[in-house]
Amino acid sequence: MHFNSFNTESNDYVTIYDGPTTASPSLGAYSGAFAPADILSSGGNLLVTFVSNGTSIGPGFDCSYTCNTGVGIPEADELLNFNLYPNPNDGTFKLILEFNTPSLVTLSMKDALGRIVKSWQPQVIGNRHSQKIEVAELAKGVYTVVAETGRRSYHKSVSIIK
Numbered sequence: 001m002h003f004n005s006f007n008t009e010s011n012d013y014v015t016i017y018d019g020p021t022t023a024s025p026s027l028g029a030y031s032g033a034f035a036p037a038d039i040l041s042s043g044g045n046l047l048v049t050f051v052s053n054g055t056s057i058g059p060g061f062d063c064s065y066t067c068n069t070g071v072g073i074p075e076a077d078e079l080l081n082f083n084l085y086p087n088p089n090d091g092t093f094k095l096i097l098e099f100n101t102p103s104l105v106t107l108s109m110k111d112a113l114g115r116i117v118k119s120w121q122p123q124v125i126g127n128r129h130s131q132k133i134e135v136a137e138l139a140k141g142v143y144t145v146v147a148e149t150g151r152r153s154y155h156k157s158v159s160i161i162k
Contacts, residue, residue, distance in 0.1 A: 001046055006035035007059040009052070014061060017047040035061075050112075059088055060142040062157045078103050078149045084133075088159035091136030095145065097129040103149050109135065109158075110144045117143070135160070 001016070008014065013031045017024040018041055027046075030036045039046070046065070081098035097105060102124065109118040117138060122129050135143075140162045147154045 001039045001048075001063055001065045003035035004062040004064060005059065006030070006061045007033045008050075008061060009056055009058045011055070012050070012052040012058070015049045015051070017049075018042050018045075020045040020047055022047065022049065052112075057140055057142070057159065057161060059159050060157050078152060079147060079154050082147055082154050082156055084145060084156050084158050087157075088161045090162055091138060091160050092132065092134050093158060095129075095131045095133050097124070097147060099124070099127045099149075102127055105129070106148045108146045108148070109133075109138075110146060111138075112142055 006014075008031050010031055013029045015022075015029040016027045016036075016039055018027050019025065024045070024047060027039055028036060044067075048063070050061075078099055078101070079097065080100050081096060083096045084093050086093060095107070099105075104121075105124060106121050107119070108116050111117050118135060122131055138160055140160050142157055142159050145156045145158055147156075
């Protein structure tokens with residue numbers, strides 16, 4: 001697992017477990033403005049938890065992971081670029097998707113509890129999609145934008161501050 005960005009409040013913690021449950025060995029608890037070094041699982045599972053005291057909102061974190069089964073030929077990634085900016089924002093931001101081949105995609109936005117707060121299927125023409133997203137009605141907080149193609153799901157965190 002690699003942290004692309006990391007900035008939590010000092011009393012908010014990201015804990016990573018080497019397995020599928022919180023009973024698995026902890027690989028560390030992280031807080032603050034410095035991203036942890038890359039983290040490897042000893043098996044096939046990592047569990048990431050985030051606990052916040054809810055008193056103030058920081059930018060949060062954005063991470064990515066790769067699963068390596070060690071068998072077969074790796075598939076080409078359908079999504080070459082998935083970008084949201086500005087981040088953080090006031091509820092209006094731009095979404096950019098670039099694919100290696102034309103693809104159908106379903107987009108959704110989830111709150112911190114994993115509830116879908118917005119879902120849509122954009123018209124992708126060619127290999128690129130750019131769209132202004134307006135969700136000013138949402139409360140301030142950290143949300144996850146999910147892009148789902150036929151084979152994979154891609155996730156990006158976005159912070160709404162008001």
